[in-house]
Amino acid sequence: MQTPALDALQRVFGHAAFRGEQAAIVEHVAAGNDALVLMPTGGGKSLCYQLPALLREGAAIVVSPLIALMQDQVEALRQLGARAAFLNSTLDAETAQAIERQLLAGELDLLYVAPERLLTPRFLSLLDRAPLALFAIDEAHCVSQWGHDFRREYRELTILHERWPQVPRIALTATADPPTQREIAERLQLEEARRFVSSFDRPNIRYTVVEKDNAKRQLLDFLQAHGGEAGIVYCLSRRKVEEMAEFLAGHGIDAVPYHAGMDAGRRADNQRRFLRAEGVVVVATIAFGMGIDKPDVRFVAHVDLPKSIEGYYQETGRAGRDGEPADAWMCYGLGDLVLLRQMIEQSESGDERKRLEHRKLDALVGYCESMRCRRQVLLANFGEDYVAAAPEGATGGGCGNCDNCLQPPEAWDATEAAQKALSCVYRSGQRFGAAHVIDILRGSDSEKVRQFGHDRLSTHGIGADLDARAWRSVFRQLVAHGLLEVDAEGYGGLRLTSDSRAVLKGEQGVLLRRIAARRERERTRATRGVTPAADLAPADLPLFEALRELRARLAREQNVPAYVIFHDSTLREIAARRPGSEDELAGIGGIGAGKLARYGGLVLEAVAGSG
Known part of the structure; x- marks a missing residue:
């Protein structure tokens, strides 16, 4: 049946049919109703408010947190023939005033604005005199103070409902676990709004996690399968961003850095190059990415552990927005975990916030160390049960498009190794990091081992049967499983937990994931490189x-x-x-x-x- 919405979809956007719940959302909002939409990146969220804006009288006011997102979406809409504009700090006064006049004259279909500008008395007064079709609140998870992108101004957007109760509102996000979903509805007074929750699954993304050994070399190996393709590499610190970008450029990769400490002009130039040139790799902190609408990002690589599973999901979701195969690759080690725990404890946050951040980090570590299908673990954190028959060639019984399904990990009885590790931590005083404890276990004659008299410990040399890489894996997993904890307030020393005693007394066994024998190289070679001309004769x-x-x-x-x-x-x-x-x-x-x-x-x- 040809509806006005379907006709506009075909005529304006050139698409033959809606995807998923788009049709139901568009009809619901176009009829003047409120909606809360949870849909993965690349699932077509923008169309859910853009199309109702074209179907209703007046202008849609789109609350958007980032200038780059506004500019890209407005230009894309203008290419379609829609009357779209944005108001932000990049415009001179004369241009801004011209856009305001267009709004008042009913000459705009969509107007994008940041929450800070929207909440000014002058802009609110302007809206009082303008014909309004709807309010769209994009990146609605920014309203959650417990989320990873909290924006205080989003809390004040309740004024939209209070001041214009007859104007429908649609709030949209791609990143919200069940508690955040409830908070969005409560904070934006959308408890009575119809909720549309699509699957958070991104089936075109392949998830891979490898043990950190030499991050630069590992990243370079991974990128061999993505020559000439656009991608994002995330690092935890600004210094590491600069170093990694320089390293990649030195190996013939068109890489540029991006972080908040850069000169604003250089940062904007690098973002522009990434968006408009072919095959550019941007190396960035998490300051980069929200609102980036580039569809052909073929990979997102993390060379450091992100801070939460929500952040990881949102960052990896920037890959493959066009639906073509893409990769989410991450390497992490115990050092990442120690550093992040220290950052949490040394922050000025209150105790409740610190406990929450520790729990979020624990959830992400659990994802990294899991031997289950990665997709199942990831989606479970968003309240979704993922059940799928494994595609042909997969042996893990899950999605068939993650490392654990494609090459199921082996478990080994690590009880004896765990007892040695825990005993050595205890006998050396529970104040040293993993590197030093591993030196003791392997019988090192280093100056530091002799300085503290650790060459005379009964545990000195009892772990010589395992190499340093294997011991790093053991310690990382013991921390992940709660059998060791990091002294995050001090210097990152390891200490026993209440659960350690049962292992030391032989009352509890320990099963660990066997370290891969450089399997990351094999996984890299198996990764699909995707050329733009794929499937063409x-x-x-x-x-x-x-x-x-x-x-x-x-x-x-x-x-x-x-x-x-x-x-x-x-x-x-x-x-x-x-x-x-x-x-x-x-x-x-x-x-x-x-x-x-x-x-x-x-x-x-x-x-x-x-x-």
Whole structure:
């Protein structure tokens, strides 16, 4: 049945059909109702408010936390022929005033604004005089004070309901566990709103976690399967960001740094290069990414442990927004865990906040150390039970697209090794880190071991049967399982826990994950490198490349990212189907009336010229 919503979807956006619950959400909001939408990155959240904005009288006011997100989405909407604008600090006064006049005259379909500007008395007064279609609150998890992206201004957005109760509201997020979902509804007064919860699963993303050995070398090995592809590498510190970007650039990778300590101009230039050039890798702290709408990010790599499973999910979700195969790769070690625990304890947060952050970190460590399907563990943290038959070739009985399913880990009886480790921690005074305790166990004759008289301990040399790498794995897992704890307030020394006694007395066995024998190299080789021309017949490749060149030229002329004009999937379909008329071109996914009028002649000319 052809509805007004479906007609607008086809005519404006060039899509033949809705995905998932999009149709129900659009109809619900377009009818004037409130909604809370939880949908994974790449699932089509933006369309859930953009389309109702086109169907209702007046302008949709979109509350967005980041300037980059506003600019990209507005440009993409303008390419479709929608009347969209943004108000932020990048505009001069004259331009801002012109946009305000457009709003008051009913000449805008969507207006993007940051919460800080929206809450000013001047802007609220402006909205009192403007025709309003709806309010869309994007990145709604920012309202949660216990979340990873808390923005105080989001708490004050209840004014929208109080001041304009007749205007429908839609709050959207891709990252919210069940407690955060409840807090969003409560804080934004959306308890009575219909809740739309899609699966958080991103089936096109392959999840891999490896034990940290030499992070730079491991990352370089991983990137060999992603030559010439766009990606994001996350590091914990600004210094490490700069070092890693320089290291990658020195190995022929087009890598740029991004962190909050950089000169603002350089930081903006690097972000612009990542968004608009082909195959750029950005090395960043978590300051980078929220609101990045680049669809062809083929990988997200973490060379340090993130702070929470929510942060990890959101950061990895920036890969593969176009639905094509992508990788989420992480290496982590005990040092990461020690550092993060120290950061939590040394922060100025209250005790309740510190306990919460420790629990969130524990959940992430549990994900890293799990021998179950990674997807099952990840989604369980968002209240979702993942059940799927393993695809062909998978042996782990889970998703078939994570390292644990593709190469199921082995468990080993590590009771004796655990007893040696715990005993050595105890006998050396419960104040040294893993590196020193491992030296004792392996019988090292180092100056530090002799200085403290640890060469005379009964545990000196009793662990010579395992190499240092294996012992690091043992200690990391003992901490993860709560059999050792880190003195986070001190210097990161290890100490026993209340659960250690049962292991030392032989009353409790210990089963650990066996360390992989450099298996990360094998996993890297098995990773799918995805070229933009995937699935095209050889005869269609010249036309596809010609279309990419046309797109690149148009993007340069308009100073916009190439994907704003056409996605690779649209170009592939054109190259494969070779439309000969505007009617045929209109049947290609992603080409609505606006883009057909704007680029149809040029595209058909390229098709005709390809022979």
